Amino acid sequence: MVLSILKGARILATGSAVPDLSIKNEELSQIVNTSNEWIVNRTGIQERRILKNKEESIITLASSASIKALKNASMNPLDIDLIILATSSPNDLFGSAAQVQAKIGAKKAVAFDLTAACSGFVLSVITAAQFIQNGSYNNILVVGADVLSKWIDWSDRSTCILFGDGAGAVVIQSCSKEENGILGFQLNTNGKEAQQLSIPYKENDIDSKHSHLLHINQGRFQHLYMNGKEVYKFAVSQVPISILKCLTSLNILPENIQWLLLHQANERILHAVANRLSITSNKIISNLNKYGNTSAASIPIALDEALKDKKIKKDDIIVVSGFGAGLTWGTVVIQWKY
Ligand code: COA
Numbered sequence: 556m557v558l559s560i561l562k563g564a565r566i567l568a569t570g571s572a573v574p575d576l577s578i579k580n581e582e583l584s585q586i587v588n589t590s591n592e593w594i595v596n597r598t599g600i601q602e603r604r605i606l607k608n609k610e611e612s613i614i615t616l617a618s619s620a621s622i623k624a625l626k627n628a629s630m631n632p633l634d635i636d637l638i639i640l641a642t643s644s645p646n647d648l649f650g651s652a653a654q655v656q657a658k659i660g661a662k663k664a665v666a667f668d669l670t671a672a673c674s675g676f677v678l679s680v681i682t683a684a685q686f687i688q689n690g691s692y693n694n695i696l697v698v699g700a701d702v703l704s705k706w707i708d709w710s711d712r713s714t715c716i717l718f719g720d721g722a723g724a725v726v727i728q729s730c731s732k733e734e735n736g737i738l739g740f741q742l743n744t745n746g747k748e749a750q751q752l753s754i755p756y757k758e759n760d761i762d763s764k765h766s767h768l769l770h771i772n773q774g775r776f777q778h779l780y781m782n783g784k785e786v787y788k789f790a791v792s793q794v795p796i797s798i799l800k801c802l803t804s805l806n807i808l809p810e811n812i813q814w815l816l817l818h819q820a821n822e823r824i825l826h827a828v829a830n831r832l833s834i835t836s837n838k839i840i841s842n843l844n845k846y847g848n849t850s851a852a853s854i855p856i857a858l859d860e861a862l863k864d865k866k867i868k869k870d871d872i873i874v875v876s877g878f879g880a881g882l883t884w885g886t887v888v889i890q891w892k893y
Contacts, residue, residue, distance in 0.1 A: 561688060562690050563688070563730040563733065569624055569859040573604040573849075574606050583716055594716045602844075602846075604720055635696050637696070638665070639667060639696075641675030642698075643703075651700075655698065661696070672752070673851060677887050681887055683695040684887075695726070706776070722852050723853075723857075725858070730892070739888050742884075752780070753880060798874055800886075801888055813872050815829055815839050816861070816876075819849065841857070
């Protein structure tokens with residue numbers, strides 16, 4: 556999508572936070588019938604971080620990542636106009652963003668959750684950019700945070716090896732049109748394949764003494780379900796198309812990008828997408844060996860680490876794509892401005 560903008564938007568700074576507890580593949584092989592070799596060969600994952608006690612939560616992770624991002628931006632929390640929390644594992648079905656707002660002291664900020672699974676961070680950055688590029692807000696905190704350890708069936712070897720908990724945050728600020736760093740985007744949804752990756756809600760039959768008056772069905776959310784093969788095929792076929800459409804609309808050739816930052820789901824997916832676009836593997840940003848798939852947090856954590864490692868330089872073009880449940884997938888092209 557080619558943007559028609561009143562103002563520019565650019566990412567000012569990043570921050571991230573993961574739980575202290577690391578679970579290595581060998582430890583998982585004591586819980587389910589798997590092996591370090593199988594997990595590394597099929598996914599590239601070596602360890603993941605998991606919430607360990609009741610003091611840690613999605614709120615503490617998201618707040619810690621946010622405070623680091625604000626510090627790196629030399630910004631007071633009171634300067635934030637809007638907080639968007641991308642998450643599919645809130646600690647409250649009504650949303651968790653307001654709790655993050657309170658915890659970091661950003662009391663002037665409007666705060667809401669955005670639920671789009673592993674595409675949540677990309678969608679949130681694009682949403683934030685709209686508020687800035689149309690002149691509504693100046694400073695927006697976008698946080699991607701998920702704690703899918705709460706929703707995994709830890710006896711299911713096909714899923715429990717894949718996921719980890721974490722949070723990443725970026726501060727997006729308004730700037731002149733010439734300095735705009737969020738260049739364009741391309742988004743997709745295919746709800747017909749929603750069943751391939753889901754945390755479904757299931758209703759129970761309720762035997763209520765009031766059932767002759769009120770026919771109310773209630774239930775609960777189930778464990779995460781995934782058809783791994785279908786999700787794999789979807790990602791490697793659709794993500795390159797989204798990236799190409801987005802780059803074409805911006806007149807950028809794949810060989811002219813500096814970095815490919817995909818949702819950190821599986822090392823094989825990262826390389827398959829890069830191969831299809833003839834992007835060399837030294838341009839792939841990857842840290843999933845340490846954290847597994849942290850859903851909406853994976854892209855901002857990887858971005859934060861790439862910046863800390865001084866990989867990304869001023870004016871570098873970073874192609875960022877998210878994909879996952881929904882099914883949802885999409886691309887945002889960012890130019891680094893610092
Ligand atoms: N350890 C050992 N064996 C395992 C295993 C595990 N953790 N999980 C599955 N297996 C077994 C299966 O039971 C199967 O055995 P069988 O051949 O005897 O039936 C065999 O390994 C192959 O399973 P399969 O599901 O075909 O493996 P795969 O090559 O498709 O890899 C995934 C599985 C999950 C790694 C892969 O499908 C994938 O990465 N999918 C995308 C997932 C994803 O990215 N999701 C998030 C998107 S946001």
